[in-house]
Amino acid sequence: MVGRPVTGGDAGVHRCGLVALVGRPSVGKSTLLNRMVGAKVSITSRRPQTTRYRIHGILTEPGRQFVFVDTPGFQTRHRSRLNARMNKAVREALGDVDVVVWVVDGARLVQADRDVLALIPARVPVVVAVNKVDALGDKAALLPRLAGIAALRDFAAIVPVSAEKGTQVDALKDEIGKALPEGPPLYPEDDVTDRDERFLAAEFVREKVFRQLGDEIPYATSVGIDRFEHEGRLRRIFASVYVEKPSQRAILLGVGGARMKAIASGARRDLEQLFGGPVHLEVWVRVRKGWPDDEGALDRMGY
Numbered sequence: 001m002v003g004r005p006v007t008g009g010d011a012g013v014h015r016c017g018l019v020a021l022v023g024r025p026s027v028g029k030s031t032l033l034n035r036m037v038g039a040k041v042s043i044t045s046r047r048p049q050t051t052r053y054r055i056h057g058i059l060t061e062p063g064r065q066f067v068f069v070d071t072p073g074f075q076t077r078h079r080s081r082l083n084a085r086m087n088k089a090v091r092e093a094l095g096d097v098d099v100v101v102w103v104v105d106g107a108r109l110v111q112a113d114r115d116v117l118a119l120i121p122a123r124v125p126v127v128v129a130v131n132k133v134d135a136l137g138d139k140a141a142l143l144p145r146l147a148g149i150a151a152l153r154d155f156a157a158i159v160p161v162s163a164e165k166g167t168q169v170d171a172l173k174d175e176i177g178k179a180l181p182e183g184p185p186l187y188p189e190d191d192v193t194d195r196d197e198r199f200l201a202a203e204f205v206r207e208k209v210f211r212q213l214g215d216e217i218p219y220a221t222s223v224g225i226d227r228f229e230h231e232g233r234l235r236r237i238f239a240s241v242y243v244e245k246p247s248q249r250a251i252l253l254g255v256g257g258a259r260m261k262a263i264a265s266g267a268r269r270d271l272e273q274l275f276g277g278p279v280h281l282e283v284w285v286r287v288r289k290g291w292p293d294d295e296g297a298l299d300r301m302g303y
């Protein structure tokens, strides 16, 4: 990286590494990844188990490149083959990373958090992101909690943050940056993710399903892209949402297809922003019985 300005007094050294974000479901891993990358590449919702795939979010700064690895929330319930694959993705992500960010909720530390911590190999530096501090009613309660966390392992740093508001996220990034190994960048500097537009399109549709539907339906759905065409600046995208039962299909469509229209237009707006050009998006709903336990279907869906 000849001729680039360098940060942090690390003159002449370039740092780059894989940084896995791990934690129990819903602690804010994906929100934090998007915040650090500065672009929305990973989908988020208030429902646990929103993230199903490992995805890289890339941030290139002078002298360093962070390759953040978002992972599914590690689960102890909802035991389907899909869940088993999601847990496997977490374990695999931990196998070959340089730094781990263990994300916890500042409001409470529970056994499920400690179960995730136990998965992290002893050799890897761990930075703790104590997230959602904006939502804490009693800020004084945070101090003993931080002390309790510090006693669990020899951490590289413990940083209270708000992924949603951006509070202390730069401080977190700097602590992670210090733990990055020396090395050349893994990705071109303008890249924000390793995933292609097809993948992102499917994920943004799935995010809207997660955000707009009641309790059970999101877990019964998956999204596939049937066709993705470029026509000048326009992208034409044809997607299918798979559900397990006809009754779920009816709920997803809504009266006169209204719910599906809202899902498609929400996804289209996000995709236009991410791709920086117009998008035409059509979404069908199809029934595929038992897909979360069907190994062949899961293979085809890329889990």
Ligand SMILES: Nc1nc2c(ncn2[C@@H]2O[C@H](COP(=O)(O)OP(=O)(O)OP(=O)(O)O)[C@@H](O)[C@H]2O)c(=O)[nH]1
Binding pocket: 023, 024, 025, 026, 027, 028, 029, 030, 031, 032, 043, 044, 045, 046, 047, 048, 049, 050, 051, 052, 071, 072, 073, 074, 131, 132, 133, 134, 135, 161, 162, 163, 164, 165
């Ligand atoms: N108040 C507050 N809410 C947050 C913060 N960060 C994330 N959230 C919310 O927490 C919920 C879960 O966020 P996600 O980023 O999807 O969590 P996740 O850990 O990736 O969840 P899974 O992928 O399901 O494991 C969403 O409703 C977010 O808006 C934060 O700093 N403050």
Ligand SMILES: [Mg+2]
Binding pocket: 029, 030, 031, 043, 044, 050, 051, 070, 071, 072, 073
């Ligand atoms: Mg997530």
